[in-house]
Amino acid sequence: MNARPECPLTAVKRVAGLFKERRIPGRPAGGRIKKILFAAMFLSVSAGLFAFGDGKFSAAAELYKNGDFGGALKTYEEILSRDGNDPYALYNAGNCLYKNGDQTGALIYYLKSFKLLPRNQNIRYNLEFTAKQTGQTLFSSDIPQVFYYVYYFFSDAELTALYTLFLWIFFLALAFFFWEKHREKAGAAILFSLLLAGLFFSWSALRKNSFCYSAGVISAREARILSGPGDNFKVSATVTRAKIVRIMDDSDENFFEAGLIGEGLKGWISKQEITKI
Known part of the structure; x- marks a missing residue:
């Protein structure tokens, strides 16, 4: 399902408010004109950015509809290059990756989108569905689902x-x-x-x-969990691709200290093998 962001009407209201009569004695007209011109320029820039996003979303949706998932993904990535925190673009990019058979990439995008907009049911459904396909349960069936809706x-x-x-x-x-x-x-x-x-x-x-707090996803085929931040340390365990982990320390230049959620196992994993959410 493709989604698109709402138009930023606040900019329009801001400009409209400038045309209201102000009874301020002795205020020079020039300052007011400059304010209106500045606001008009701001509106033009905002409208241009929205038109860019709106046009790109429409183009990406058309490509997706026609089965060109790679082309749609590229278009969504163009949107994200301007606004990397657009939850709708992240969600739709995840859909493209899933259609292309990249469950790990899709999971990464769904997690990023969910972190920004957790109450969106489409985002949550696709995240939960993809996580289950990789052997992970994010929302326990033993807990009433209404709890999760409130919590997130x-x-x-x-x-x-x-x-x-x-x-x-x-x-x-x-x-x-x-x-x-x-x-x-x-x-x-x-x-x-x-x-x-x-x-x-x-x-x-x-x-x-929460599972998405300070989260990371194993992006390598198999990642080693080491007892310390270096290749010379002992290998404690290995973890497979698409596993969601909690990043506990990212101060080292080459390694994350990470833990496996719900398993009580932690260690050091190469930063090249994890995508941080």
Whole structure:
């Protein structure tokens, strides 16, 4: 299934807002004109970028429909070269790779897409389906699925942003609390913002147990798990392609310290054998 991003209407609203009458005494007209011209230029650039993405998505969808999965993949990669965090382009690129028989590549793209937009059901379904084909279960059937929907509703970045937002509201309300006129309302805002900041902070902390937190995918046919960061260390185990691992330390120049999720095994794996999500 091919998806396309929404049009950035916020830029249009920003420009429209500039044409509202402003009654500011003594304000020179030139500054206002420059602001309007700058906003118009910004809108032109934004519209151009959206037109680029919109046209490319349509072209890629047509290629995909006609069975040219390689051509569609190339087009989606062009979109990603401009915006590497477009979850729809990542998802559709994963579909192209899957159609071309590259399950590992598809899994990598689905994971990247899921990390950015975990509440999208198409992304989740394809990720789960591909993971099962590589022998991995990401969502246990023993746990009610509604739990996963709630747990993965927000992305990690969104949880951090929400926690930060309500933390700032807390400090702002705290400042107003010392103003007697607003003390009652500020007290309610302090309690409300503190509770929500705590909620989103705890939620974010719990997500560190997720399979996609600091994840990597084995991209080599077979990767060695070493007891230390170097080829001269003992081989503890081997792991096959498409296995999702947790990257615990990436400070070494050539090796990741990684662990096998749910297996209690960890060690050092060459960075050439892992694709970091």
